[in-house]
Amino acid sequence: GIQVEQSPPDLILQEGANSTLRCNFSDSVNNLQWFHQNPWGQLINLFYIPSGTKQNGRLSATTVATERYSLLYISSSQTTDSGVYFCAVVLGGGFKTIFGAGTRLFVKA
Amino acid sequence: DTGVSQDPRHKITKRGQNVTFRCDPISEHNRLYWYRQTLGQGPEFLTYFQNEAQLEKSRLLSDRFSAERPKGSFSTLEIQRTEQGDSAMYLCASSLVGQSGEQYFGPGTRLTVT
Numbered sequence: 001g002i003q004v005e006q007s008p009p010d011l012i013l014q015e016g017a018n019s020t021l022r023c024n025f026s027d028s029v030n031n032l033q034w035f036h037q038n039p040w041g042q043l044i045n046l047f048y049i050p051s052g053t054k055q056n057g058r059l060s061a062t063t064v065a066t067e068r069y070s071l072l073y074i075s076s077s078q079t080t081d082s083g084v085y086f087c088a089v090v091l092g093g094g095f096k097t098i099f100g101a102g103t104r105l106f107v108k109a
Numbered sequence: 110d111t112g113v114s115q116d117p118r119h120k121i122t123k124r125g126q127n128v129t130f131r132c133d134p135i136s137e138h139n140r141l142y143w144y145r146q147t148l149g150q151g152p153e154f155l156t157y158f159q160n161e162a163q164l165e166k167s168r169l170l171s172d173r174f175s176a177e178r179p180k181g182s183f184s185t186l187e188i189q190r191t192e193q194g195d196s197a198m199y200l201c202a203s204s205l206v207g208q209s210g211e212q213y214f215g216p217g218t219r220l221t222v223t
Contacts, residue, residue: 030210031210031211033211033212035214040216041146041198041216041217041219042214042216042217043152043200043202043214045211045212045213045214048210048211086151086152088151088152088212090210094165095140095142095157095159095164095165096154096157096165096167097142097144097154097212098154099144099151099152099153100151101150101151102150102151
């Protein structure tokens with residue numbers, strides 16, 4: 001089956017630093033989303049980005065579908081950015097959604 | 110504009126008991142998904158509905174699990190004869206056919222089997 005790999009698995013940043021999170025997937029996909037899971041377990045939508053580049057404030061994302069990867073950029077990180085970031089892909093032709101194992105981010109004040 | 114809601118938010122049950130969870134999707138969304146998430150892992154897909162039809166089921170959904178969406182609105186997930194390994198967060202999401210397919214998640218139901 002399709003593999004979704006996220007890196008790095010853990011990341012510790014000083015407040016104000018920038019970071020790049022990566023998501024690699026092994027097959028063609030219809031959809032790709034990035035989520036932030038807060039400490040209470042709620043998954044918050046960041047980007048729906050099957051291809052191209054999008055920006056929302058300090059966050060931006062790029063997906064290169066032909067090379068099967070997506071990147072999430074966090075600039076000027078804040079302590080409230082802490083949590084787990086997941087990418088999720090929907091397989092081509094279906095509806096089954098596969099999540100990566102996540103990147104656990106901790107931003108120090 | 111209400112989001113996806115789930116009930117209950119927490120459930121503690123004894124091994125062997127049956128439990129049922131409810132999910133109310135965003136009102137105009139006709140696609141509904143169930144996931145299970147264990148500690149330190151990403152959510153795992155369980156099943157998918159389009160309107161009232163259950164179109165896809167994961168092998169994770171054993172015979173003890175059943176999901177329904179009788180009128181194409183809310184959905185229920187029932188676990189029979191619970192086991193300690195069923196302890197997890199159960200997440201529901203919804204999306205809209207004809208749009209991007211972007212999924213929106215509820216707050217989850219945390220199940221603890223003692």
